[in-house]
Amino acid sequence: SQQGEEDPQALSIQEGENATMNCSYKTSINNLQWYRQNSGRGLVHLILIRSNEREKHSGRLRVTLDTSKKSSSLLITASRAADTASYFCATDDGATNKLIFGTGTLLAVQP
Amino acid sequence: DSGVTQTPKHLITATGQRVTLRCSPRSGDLSVYWYQQSLDQGLQFLIQYYNGEERAKGNILERFSAQQFPDLHSELNLSSLELGDSALYFCASSAGGGRGYGYTFGSGTRLTVV
Numbered sequence: 001s002q003q004g005e006e007d008p009q010a011l012s013i014q015e016g017e018n019a020t021m022n023c024s025y026k027t028s029i030n031n032l033q034w035y036r037q038n039s040g041r042g043l044v045h046l047i048l049i050r051s052n053e054r055e056k057h058s059g060r061l062r063v064t065l066d067t068s069k070k071s072s073s074l075l076i077t078a079s080r081a082a083d084t085a086s087y088f089c090a091t092d093d094g095a096t097n098k099l100i101f102g103t104g105t106l107l108a109v110q111p
Numbered sequence: 112d113s114g115v116t117q118t119p120k121h122l123i124t125a126t127g128q129r130v131t132l133r134c135s136p137r138s139g140d141l142s143v144y145w146y147q148q149s150l151d152q153g154l155q156f157l158i159q160y161y162n163g164e165e166r167a168k169g170n171i172l173e174r175f176s177a178q179q180f181p182d183l184h185s186e187l188n189l190s191s192l193e194l195g196d197s198a199l200y201f202c203a204s205s206a207g208g209g210r211g212y213g214y215t216f217g218s219g220t221r222l223t224v225v
Contacts, residue, residue, distance in 0.1 A: 033213055040221075042113060042201060043154075045213035088154065098144070098167045099214060101154040 004089045004102030012108040019076040021105040023089030024069075030094025032065055034074050037086045037104070046074075046087075081111045114138065117202050117217035125225055129190040132220045134202030136183055142166070142205045143185040144214060145177055149198040160185055192224045 004025040013019050025032070031050045035043040049056045049065045049072070056063045062075040076083055089102045114137035124130055136143050145157040156169035160179035171177075174192075179185040189196060199221050203214035 035214075035216075040199070040219075042115075042216035042218045043203075043214075044113075045215065048213050096167055098156045098159055098169060100156060101146075103153055 004091055004100070006087070006089060006102045006105040008105060009103070010106040010108070012110065013079055014110050015079060015081055017079055017109075019079050019083070019107055019109070021074045021087050021107070023072045023074070023102050025072075025089070025091045025102070026070065027091075027093055029067070029091045031092045032063075032072050033090045033092070033099065034061075034063060034072075035088045035090060035101075037088065039085075043088065076107075079107075079109045081109050083107060084109045113215050113217060115202060115204050115215050115217035117200075117220050119220060120218065121221050121223075123223045123225060124192060126192055126194060128192050128224075129188065130192065130222065132187040132189070132200055132202075132222075134185045134187070134204075134217060136185070136202075136204030137215045140204035140206050140215070141183065143179055143183070144203045144205070145171075145185070145187050146201040146203065147198045148201060148219075152198075154201075157187070189222070194224050197222055197224045 004023045007022045033048045034046045037043045047058045060077045065072045086104045088104045090099045116135040118133045141162045144159045147155045157171040159167040174190050177187045199219045201219045203216045205212040205214050
């Protein structure tokens with residue numbers, strides 16, 4: 001079963017534009033993580049935000065977390081063709097030792 | 112190279128057969144996780160091991176079993192295979208018990224059951 005749902009399911013933008021993906025989840029969390037997956041490859045960890053944090057930055061990535069709304073967003077600024085991939089949010093409830101992944105957003109960056 | 116090694120990369124087998132997928136975690140990581148990824152079910156957590164002991168179980172079928180050995184590598188055994196078991200199987204590892212750490216994923220084993 002999926003804990004999170006990403007929105008939109010698919011997003012197509014031009015190189016240089018910003019891309020925003022949203023994630024909603026259902027239960028209390030200890031932290032929320034974002035991963036990238038290139039087609040058919042393994043997932044790559046991008047960023048982790050803890051439940052007591054509201055915003056975090058890493059390079060061109062900006063993640064926000066609103067625990068009252070049980071939602072998070074991932075912003076990729078100045079996108080590049082190489083950012084084309086699926087992006088997943090994943091939640092860690094801190095109790096069950098397992099990371100539950102959302103449904104993913106497929107991002108296509110057109111050169 | 113993520114540091115997590117999965118073998119084999121591809122596997123084609125017939126229904127009813129049994130296969131073993133192998134995973135070597137990143138050096139120093141004690142936790143190993145197995146995930147199944149299919150188009151209709153998405154990424155499903157199967158099972159977690161920490162330093163040789165089972166820590167958490169997800170939607171793992173009774174036909175599936177796993178273990179983690181003293182050298183920390185892990186194997187996922189899939190038996191009585193059905194067409195619906197065709198999927199990408201990922202192994203991931205993390206430091207500690209997993210809480211508060213990102214996972215490092217392997218490149219996966221693509222299983223095709225014919």
